[in-house]
Amino acid sequence: MAVVACSPRQLILQEAASALATQGGAAEDDLVLAREASAFYLKLSESVLRETPGNLPLAAAVASGFTQYAYAFVQFEADRLDTKDAQAAQKLRQRAARLYQRAQRHAMTALAHQTPGFAKALAGPAAANGLRIMPEQVELAYWAAAAWGAQIALSKDQPHVVADLPLAMRLAQLAYEAAPKHGQGALASLMGSFEAARPGGSAQLAASYFDEAMVLGRDKSAAVFVVKAEALALPAGDRTAFEALLQQALAASAAAPDLSNNVMRERALWLLETADDLF
Secondary structure (H helix, E strand, O other): OHHHHOOHHHHHHHHHHHHHHHHHOOOOOOHHHHHHHHHHHHHHHHHHHHHOOOOHHHHHHHHHHHHHHHHHHHHHHHHHHOOOOHHHHHHHHHHHHHHHHHHHHHHHHHHHHHOOOHHHHHHOOOOOOOOOOOHHHHHHHHHHHHHHHHHHHOOOOOHHHHOOHHHHHHHHHHHHHHOOOHHHHHHHHHHHHHHHHOOOOOHHHHHHHHHHHHHHOOOOOHHHHHHHHHHHHHHHOOHHHHHHHHHHHHHHHHHOOOHHHHHHHHHHHHHHHOHHHHO
16 A cells, blocks of 8 residues: 555655665775766765655665765865965865765764654753664764764864764764674774764773774774774874874775775875874
């Protein structure tokens, strides 16, 4: 009966949404090709998502796509440009922040579609609202929290944006409570990033999250090594640990040269090249 009740257009949209969600996870290790293809894919996926807001896999693919595009192709370019043209770098960071916000908005909209009042409950008293992340929502919650945190990190001059840090952390915590092993350590690494970034955060607790992520990822994810180097070793002024972690990132990317690892390989190499300026 449910199928009969759907219009042909809606059925086509749902099929397209499923196909786009699957394509979003397709392997591609060529950074240039990925960048060239990403813009078209993201716009198409976003258009279909607006017509199928309850499709969680597509919403997760769109949120992850915008987040990864912003990090790999916009924010990283800004970091590399900083010493040559600070004004141009700032414009790129502002664009990256907008892309992160776009990713977070799509993810939160999908979560609210499945759980009405989700954002209000997230902002309410943590102990009283009973908000939970369901297993099918974990991927979406992960990308919502990751994009939110990334936007906040680039918006230090906007107090109203920075004020949302506790909400982003709470969302990540809810996802972690539901599936601590999610993403082969990606969620644990996100928890480490938040702990390292929050005012009064514990470096020891952050390190434990990163170490957990390394174990879950079987040392094959370059991202956790790069993130730990920038989140803990760099602020502590520990150049030895910083460079050792980046070398581990290079080893991980060589062992599993997928798109994510290739992005992190480029960042690790750049950080090693600029270490004299960082310390």
